[in-house]
Amino acid sequence: SQTIHQWPATLVQPVGSPLSLECTVEGTSNPNLYWYRQAAGRGLQLLFYSVGIGQISSEVPQNLSASRPQDRQFILSSKKLLLSDSGFYLCAWSHTSSFHNEQFFGPGTRLTVL
Template sequence: SQTIHQWPATLVQPVGSPLSLECTVEGTSNPNLYWYRQAAGRGLQLLFYSVGIGQISSEVPQNLSASRPQDRQFILSSKKLLLSDSGFYLCACALVRTGVREQYFGPGTRLTVT
């Protein structure tokens, strides 16, 4: 079965500093990958999704970017963090098995921008 790893688990960064969050997937190949952000008490906001290496679709063009350098690696970056970037960042992969499409989520990264 697939496993999604995210690190770090928690992060405190000052405004204006860079960001790099990494997500890796085990147990499957060529997955669809996603980055979501969840503000406190809110729903999930889709940030980026990728259907393959180097293929990134952006839903939030602000100060965040994503890259997929390898099949099972998805990276979320920022050159300069904003206070509004604080939140819970979740990486997910989507798999279709026996006609059912599921998204599997990683443990998340709690980012606090100060």
């Protein structure tokens, strides 16, 4: 069966520090991968998605970036965190290169920037 892992589960970082959140998927090949940010009362905001290794699409301009160095690994990064980067970050995957398929979500990372 497929599983999705995210780490760390929680993170407290100072403003201006770098960020690296990791997401890995097991039990499937060539998944679509997604990074979302969930803020209270604002729903899920799609940040990045990837349909293959090295292929990243950005949905919102900001100081975050994403990379997909391996088929089942998706990394969310920042060189310098802002206070506004605080939030709950969710990674998700879907079976094929098709958006209408069900997305499976990871446990999330709660990031607090102080």
